[in-house]
Amino acid sequence: MTESVDIRLHVRDIDGDGETGSGADDQVVIASILKVLLVLEFARQAAAGQLDPAERVVVRAADRLGGWGLAGCADDVEVSLRDLAYFALSVSDNTAADVLLRRVGADVLPLLAAELGLARTRIRGGPRQVLESMFADVGARDAAEFAAVYPGLPDGRRRALRVFDPAHTTSSTPRDITRLMALIARDEAGPPEACALVRRLMGTQMAWTRLRAAFPAEVAVTGKTGTLPGLHMEAGIVARPDGRRCAVAAFAATPTWDSRRLDVDLALGRAVREAVEKLHGPL
Template sequence: MTPEEILTAAGVRGFLHARRVDGAGPDTGFGIDEPVVLSSVVKVPLVLEFARQAAAGQLDPRDRVRARAADRLGGAGSAGCADDVEYSLRDAARLAISVSDNTAADLLFDRVGVENVRSLTAELGLAGTRIFGSPRDVLRTILDDGEAGRPLRALDPACTSAGTPREMTELLSLIWRDEAGPPSACALVRDLMGRQVNWHRLTAGFPAEVAVAGKTGTMPGLRNEIGVASYPDGTDYAIAVFTRGGSENLREPAIDRAIGEAARTAVEQLRA
């Protein structure tokens, strides 16, 4: 089956783009310029902006932040802790990427500035990428929309943080080529994405000898992941897969597997 057929068979509408990081050869995909909700994929440009500011000496990555009760949204990492937690900015970046800690991302957004993340995407030429705000900001729209009984803006790419599959693979390619900022900043993002603990989407689709660094994004009815698959021959492939549909359960193993299978199939097409 084609990558699109794989996702359709899983009961979702897919949007996918894959390319070689070095820009050589063709690319492949479908829905590559369609707006899609980033969800936690937004943490990649967030952490990149943090890393750039740290490299420029605009902030000290060892500065400490405190996640208090009012900050903790629930979920993974410090977002779900029962008590106050304190950590450095660089550990906030690690938590935001590795376990998709929303509270760590909020604290990082507070420090680096939402406007600066928006400026970053503009500087990199990602004209179709929109940074709405932090996870806290998105949660507020969900609560407001739920109380008002209207469709959730958080699920509408016109009303929340959004991008396109093509722009997400461009972002990854720039990071992997050290063109998204100072080499030290790009290296930090690559390292943190390689430490993501969620292996059930992109990583699950590739054989063990292929290293995959990625960042997932999940909301009811939305399941995404962007990442880079590095083959033993030294070739790197940037991949972005976004899906809409399926149940609103956050755990949908069949869709997760389909994301990885579609990604691997797309890369195999390129390698062929």
Template sequence: MVEDRIREVFARAGAEGSLHAIPVGGEPDCDVVTIGRRAARDTVAAGEGAAGDEVAVGADGPVVIASIFKVLLVLEFARQVAAGQLDPRERVRVTAADRLGGWGTAGCADDVELSLRDLALFAISVSDNSAADLLLAHVGLDTVRLLTEELRLERTRIVGGPRDVLQSMLSEVGARDETEFALRYPVIPEDRKRRMGVLDPSRTNASTPRDITRLLRLIWCDEAGPSQACAQVRELMARQVFRHRLVSGFPDEVAVAAKTGTLPGLHMEAGVVRYPDGSCYAVSVFARTRELAASRPAVDAAIGTAARIAVDFLRRRGR
């Protein structure tokens, strides 16, 4: 069975994985994929199994979404721009106090000034935590929460932005800043690390693989907001620079628009793969490893392999 093959892929990489994959048709016309989806879901119990229009492995179990949260954030930003509530050209200064570490402006040594729309670009393309945090200050956390309700992402829970996640990690190890965290974290016992709130779906931003593919389908079908807002999110996700997870599983001619997420022991990516014939498939993959390492190339490759197995199954069923 396809589900067993997917589980074996993760087991060989030393991880446990969950996945959901569905066809979404060619953007932005996705009407054909709505036929039979409810019936297919009813035949797949407890998030396990494969039906004609989905592959599900633990698809309804709660998962930490980490930086995949930024897709919701940027979608809400694009919706507010389309509604005339925000000016995408508004300038924002990223100062030392705003830096959260990591890629993009989050790791800059000096102050940087850029527009709101470039904050959105950096948040998605390089997963810039500072850019996402400043963008969230303009968009509003409550509006992002309301967005999940509007889109009927019933298992998605948003508790905060990147700064909230960082502060949670600092407080749990008793560190005042990232430098002190880097010194304290390695010597913390493994069992204590595993109990950290950022790794617990009940205490941090969380969803399910099925909810995330629903979000992607709505974006690709222009059903998550105004068409220009959905198009902007699709375009930004296509510009993500990280190519080591979903992209690794597909041939060069297959385009992938996606967003990664990473925390110690958690590796994930959600995106849409588009074949030259125009067919598209939304895939969300979440892996949890036994070792709490942030870098696990074998697990990253397993995410791509599992996604390819699921999509190949859907393509065979669709013929």
């Protein structure tokens, strides 16, 4: 394992009672893994006829947040709600997630978490609230000012940002997150069509250097990453060719602030594979 990487993880048998992990009940920042819960709520509302997934919205300059996807568009973009869900899970699009969250209602996500028995999951807003807390904590007025100020901050000041503290940002535990993944896998997190949509969209995720890189091609891996400086994470579903399935969640923290650490991504994936093989035997 990469030196100085602290990994907390949990793996559970989706169709049985087996489980294994380390730090499975520790409170951890979940960052963009929250988007799974968001898209699940969207899919449930669509299945119930509470919204039309083909409904169109216009994403304007004021809606754009940092990251991939719609944030990089120079012009207004008209897109459907279901395509916002696609972008949120496929490329972890913060703008798409924020616009979708406004449509489904930010206040319903804590209720959904409680309904699903995610007792340790704490939701404190969506991507916009995360960014706004980061700006406020360094005294920046906008993303450009934050980008100029943040690299020069001493380590202690960086670590004091609320976004890195599970007590002050959206957080959960590895065990709660594998429960969510298992419920989605078993069609128990909502109507079967809603769960199937979430699984399909998780399967379109472009990031591959964490969970997917750790398993051979014949193992089906669907997942959702989360990333912040010094934090690498992913949750998902691992399905072996013999039909055995695991829900997995892993959270890696490093003492450095570079989020482009392939070695950390690979270490996280290896730790999950070792746990899966401990539970279900060698692949």
